Amino acid sequence: MNFESILKNKKFEAIVIGGSAGSFTVITQILAELPQPFVLPIFMCLHRLKDKREGFKEALEIKSKIKIEEPDDKTLIQQNIAYLAPANYHMLIENKKMISLATTELVQFSRPSIDVMFESAADVYRDKLLAILLSGANKDGADGMRTIKERGGFTIIQDLNTCSMITMPEAALKITHIDLQLKPNQIPDFLRTLNHLILNEVL
Amino acid sequence: MFNRPDEEIIHIELEEITKLTDAIFTKYGYDFGNYAVSSFKRRILMVLKKYGLKSIDKLIQKILFEPSFFEQFVLDITVNTTEMFRDPTFYKALKQQVIPILATKPEFNVWHAACSTGEEVISLAILLDQEGILNKAKIYATDINHVVLQKAASAAFPVRNLDFYHENYAKTEFPGQLSDYYTIENGMMQFDKRLIQNVKFKHHDLARDVHFYKFDLILCRNVMIYFNQELQNRVFELLHNSLFMNGFLCLGAKESLIWCKIADKFETVNSHEKIFRKIKS
Numbered sequence: 001m002n003f004e005s006i007l008k009n010k011k012f013e014a015i016v017i018g019g020s021a022g023s024f025t026v027i028t029q030i031l032a033e034l035p036q037p038f039v040l041p042i043f044m045c046l047h048r049l050k051d052k053r054e055g056f057k058e059a060l061e062i063k064s065k066i067k068i069e070e071p072d073d074k075t076l077i078q079q080n081i082a083y084l085a086p087a088n089y090h091m092l093i094e095n096k097k098m099i100s101l102a103t104t105e106l107v108q109f110s111r112p113s114i115d116v117m118f119e120s121a122a123d124v125y126r127d128k129l130l131a132i133l134l135s136g137a138n139k140d141g142a143d144g145m146r147t148i149k150e151r152g153g154f155t156i157i158q159d160l161n162t163c164s165m166i167t168m169p170e171a172a173l174k175i176t177h178i179d180l181q182l183k184p185n186q187i188p189d190f191l192r193t194l195n196h197l198i199l200n201e202v203l
Numbered sequence: 204m205f206n207r208p209d210e211e212i213i214h215i216e217l218e219e220i221t222k223l224t225d226a227i228f229t230k231y232g233y234d235f236g237n238y239a240v241s242s243f244k245r246r247i248l249m250v251l252k253k254y255g256l257k258s259i260d261k262l263i264q265k266i267l268f269e270p271s272f273f274e275q276f277v278l279d280i281t282v283n284t285t286e287m288f289r290d291p292t293f294y295k296a297l298k299q300q301v302i303p304i305l306a307t308k309p310e311f312n313v314w315h316a317a318c319s320t321g322e323e324v325i326s327l328a329i330l331l332d333q334e335g336i337l338n339k340a341k342i343y344a345t346d347i348n349h350v351v352l353q354k355a356a357s358a359a360f361p362v363r364n365l366d367f368y369h370e371n372y373a374k375t376e377f378p379g380q381l382s383d384y385y386t387i388e389n390g391m392m393q394f395d396k397r398l399i400q401n402v403k404f405k406h407h408d409l410a411r412d413v414h415f416y417k418f419d420l421i422l423c424r425n426v427m428i429y430f431n432q433e434l435q436n437r438v439f440e441l442l443h444n445s446l447f448m449n450g451f452l453c454l455g456a457k458e459s460l461i462w463c464k465i466a467d468k469f470e471t472v473n474s475h476e477k478i479f480r481k482i483k484s
């Protein structure tokens with residue numbers, strides 16, 4: 001696949017990633033192969049056990065090329081950081097400068113919920129948003145992908161053949177247009193190309 | 204090819220939110236204009252769905268012409284989720300780092316700002332009681348929402364949360380059992396009213412009302428996350444004015460005052476549990 005031609009004229013400003021059952025190794029690989037410095041902020045919402053507050057971030061951080069942060073409310077957004085939705089809070093993008101948290105009810109049985117994060121990011125970044133939905137065993141994220149598409153964003157799901165649980169990406173595929181299906185090892189390539197293009201201001 | 208679901212997604216623009224909050228402010232004096240847009244938008248969408256309204260304009264109409272609907276609307280959009288001993292490690296830290304200082308005073312004042320249905324009030328009262336200083340405390344518990352205040356004053360919580368609250372309690376490693384403090388009545392955990400003997404429940408809007416008393420300890424947890432930065436700054440001023448010098452301010456686990464304008468007027472007592480102390484006037 002020629003990522004350069006796909007990425008032409010796309011002025012992305014942020015990346016959102018959602019994942020659930022079966023996504024841990026994929027997300028680890030993505031983080032491990034990120035180019036340095038990575039110019040776009042990354043927002044991640046990954047399902048996990050409700051009171052597993054500690055440990056998850058650290059596990060992701062072991063191989064990650066960039067810093068991972070579980071933000072406090074109203075944290076200022078910076079480049080080269082991957083923000084991880086903290087346990088038991090929804091993480092929302094308040095505006096292009098800051099993050100908001102909320103403890104509102106579960107969405108799709110989840111808090112943090114991918115839908116909540118995706119929808120808020122879509123409102124803020126519109127057509128400058130890149131969304132990636134990975135393996136998962138529930139339907140969280142599908143509505144969010146639809147909102148992102150309707151707001152002009154770019155939608156990627158993990159190639160269904162490579163998902164250990166297809167429910168989540170498949171749910172998105174059923175209700176909205178998906179721009180690309182990528183295998184786990186293609187996602188870092190895609191992001192590297194993207195980063196390279198932005199750094200060289202080809203975009 | 205995908206199938207577009209029948210149900211349309213309603214996209215709300217920022218201007219529409221402003222129109223709505225302006226209308227509410229003009230008619231009712233409630234200031235939602237400085238709530239964090241991202242979560243406020245979600246609440247509004249939820250309300251539109253709940254009442255089958257197709258647009259913000261329809262919602263504004265209904266709010267302006269039906270005061271009783273507006274009351275319900277306030278209930279719907281304010282987030283009341285709370286727990287007993289929410290963040291058990293926070294209560295542990297209170298016990299270790301704050302209580303010993305309060306205990307040296309002949310009497311002290313506590314404010315639960317945005318107390319919701321009162322789980323936090325009872326939780327702290329239990330701790331104060333165990334430390335033998337409950338009778339020295341004068342406690343205010345306030346909220347913007349009259350309905351939750353009424354519930355709070357009953358000191359009774361649904362039994363469906365019983366196991367969860369027991370688990371939280373166990374994590375605090377406080378002595379005894381939570382069940383030492385309540386009996387089951389009509390499907391509710393009815394807490395000993397003695398715990399709220401010194402508590403005044405009172406309506407107070409953090410966005411609009413001024414300070415009304417001075418306190419040694421303020422808990423203002425998990426409400427400011429629903430405010431934008433401008434309103435947060437105003438509320439921090441209000442809380443600062445409401446504290447005695449060396450008084451304690453406790454925020455929610457994921458709230459922070461490092462970005463607020465008057466951050467330098469506080470020192471950090473426990474950064475993980477978000478306990479701060481007023482050091483400058």
Ligand SMILES: C[S@@+](CC[C@H](N)C(=O)[O-])C[C@H]1O[C@@H](n2cnc3c(N)ncnc32)[C@H](O)[C@@H]1O
Pocket residue numbers: 103281282283284285286289316317318319320323345346347348351407408409410411423424425426455
């Ligand atoms: C999520 S609850 C927090 C309850 C408790 N402090 C805790 O941490 O578990 C938030 C509460 O803030 C109240 N609230 C929202 N806006 C407010 C305002 N402007 N002034 C006072 N209370 C407000 C809501 O009615 C709700 O009861």
